[in-house]
Amino acid sequence: MPTQWDPDTPIYIQLYQQVLSRILDGYIIEGEALPSVRKVAAEYQLNPITISKAYQMLQDENIVEKQRGKGLFVNHGVQDIILNRERESFLTSQWPKIVEQINRLKLSTDDLLQPIEEAK
Amino acid sequence: MPTQWDPDTPIYIQLYQQVLSRILDGYIIEGEALPSVRKVAAEYQLNPITISKAYQMLQDENIVEKQRGKGLFVNHGVQDIILNRERESFLTSQWPKIVEQINRLKLSTDDLLQPIEEAK
DNA sequence: TTAAGTGTATTGGTGGTATATAACACTATA
DNA sequence: TATAGTGTTATATACCACCAATACACTTAA
Structure with missing residues (x-):
């Protein structure tokens, strides 16, 4: 796998x-x-x-x-713990950097949503 | 710096x-x-x-x-080249993983937009 | 008791990162 | 012509992460 x-x-x-x-x-x-x-x-x-x-x-x-x-x-009870931990980690340490990167590259919402739509 | x-x-x-x-x-x-x-x-x-x-x-x-x-x-002409290269790289190799992660953690748009609003 | 199944501690090899030191080839300037 | 400034190369050294081979301690079941 x-x-x-x-x-x-x-x-x-x-x-x-x-x-x-x-x-x-x-x-x-x-x-x-x-x-x-x-x-x-x-x-x-x-x-x-x-x-x-x-x-x-x-x-x-x-x-x-x-x-x-x-x-x-x-x-x-570990499944919930992991979920919360990953959410916390993503929102506080990863997502801010991602947003900054998006702004720096001046990416539009269209640019970002297009690959998602295509995957459907 | x-x-x-x-x-x-x-x-x-x-x-x-x-x-x-x-x-x-x-x-x-x-x-x-x-x-x-x-x-x-x-x-x-x-x-x-x-x-x-x-x-x-x-x-x-x-x-x-x-x-x-x-x-x-x-x-x-390098500034444009870098911009395009970073955009390409971000959209094709990073963004899809990010979207998958967001779905996997069942994060809402509110969760994602809140830290951005707070930063303004 | 024996055999097969657990996880793991020890040891050693390999490769990447960074340092210290020195030297090379070239250019600009006083 | 010196001198000081470019980047680059070579050598040796140190350190650490990664991974493999081997051997160990334990439990379970035949």
């Missing part, structure tokens, strides 16, 4: 973001286990440690919890 | 982007010379090679041209 990796972003970061996305979009359910480090490693032809590093970030943020010998389980 | 450097982006990349921005915004004029490698190095406490690396990128893209012994001069 992750056709290819973006060479400008560390793989473990992309894995981390992918898990967040899948929780957010409901493909990974609260209370269930993440696919094991070795499974993902085999599927994507990666070193288990690389996946472990992504999973470690999720543990540090209390998104998942480790059950020794069993795997990593998604905590309850 | 560049209060501080973003630790997540190479300095020479930030220098390169800064020059592009200043040309775009009219602070650096076509036909004029860029500040010399050594001046910038002294001002920002950097190694001359670091500045040279940024300037090399600008030469590779024909933004500036070298006059041996004199310095690097901004080519004519």
